[in-house]
Amino acid sequence: MIYAGSEFGIFSMDAHSHFLTLARYNVWATHRLLEAVEQISEEDYRRDVGLFFKSIHGTLNHLLGTEHLLWYPRFARGESPKLALDAEIEPVRERLAQALKGGTGNWKLLIESWAAERFEGKLNYTRMNGQTMSLPFISTLTHVFNHGTHHRGQITAALTMLGQPCPELDLVWMLQEESTA
Secondary structure (H helix, E strand, O other), rough: EEEOOOOOOEEEEHHHHHHHHHHHHHHHHHHHHEEEEEEOOHHHHHHHOOEEEOOHHHHHHHHHHHHHHHHHHHHOOOOOOOOOOOOOOOOOHHHHHHHHHHHHHHHHHHHHHHHHHHHHOOOEEEOOOEEEEEEEEHHHHHHHHHHHHHHHHHHHHHHHHHOOOOOOOOHHHHHHHHOOO
């Protein structure tokens, strides 16, 4: 990957390093978000606040299902589980949070285990409707992390709507924290 920046000129980052950064970000952002969600009442947590999956609880369940039970097996083992995108996989709030935290760490370990060549080519899988897919590996992995960012953003909007503080989840905040640590 080539990046251009006025201050830095042109520099490159290999796919392996790039996706390890996204995996670290996924862990960091998920933990920060869940810390903020812990502060809200059970009523607000389960309230239909107009998100695609209605509540914060519904959206967190969607993230668990798609990121960890659908996409992770596709990338890790070439498996294509069947799963309803709106399934309530974990009804207990605390266990859902723990499953999400644990799942984010799995992506980092998986990406660390891949050789550079793994990022080339295609990801072959079967959609839940039975359709066989073959998509660019890098773009599809990008989707996984982008999808999580999208839904975390929805949850932060819901927190704001509920009158609650929401955490700063920008990737650059994580990078700034890492640079000062």
